[in-house]
Amino acid sequence: MHITRNRPDTQQGPAENFTGTVWLDEVAAPASPSRLRLFNVHFAPGAHTAWHTHPHGQVLHVLEGEGRVQRKGGEVEVIRAGDTVWIEPDEWHWHGAGPRTFMTHLAAVEAAPDGTTTCWGAHVDEADIHSAG
Structure with a gap:
């Protein structure tokens, strides 16, 4: 067993991968052989990721606020505190905060x-983001 008492500093999400203000806190990145990575991600209102995929998929668990998530070719979905989203391996998608609220989620991936x-793609067309109710 290993207890981590000191985590890395909070990092701002880079502009090439995020639109708006996003903050990332690494929660877990255990040593090999584990490939688990867990992040607490804080999105300001309207902030979101660019299109991206994950080789082994991703789990998002919304802790607070209201957000949006969309898979390529699908509808924009509203997600709220308590919702959990499973994103399939290599599925193109984006996610972020709703237009009027902050949103924080845990993001778990396997390297x-x-x-x-993560494989990063293009930024999301802003007109598409606001199509959810």
Whole structure:
């Protein structure tokens, strides 16, 4: 067993992967052989990711606020505190806060054998983001 008492500093999400203000807190990145990565992600109103995939999928659990998530070719879905989203391996998607509220979620991913957790794509068309109710 290992208890981590000191975590890395909070990092701002880079502009090439996020639109708006996003903060990332690494919660868990155990040593090999584990490939689990867990982040607490804080989105300001309207902030969101670019399109991206994960080699082994992703679990999002919304802790507070209201957000949006969309898979490529699907409808924009509203997500709220208490909701859990499973994103399939290699499924193109984006997620972030709703237009008027902050949103915080836990994001769990498993790294590929080469350490890759995310394949980033283009930024999301802003007109599409606000199509959810």
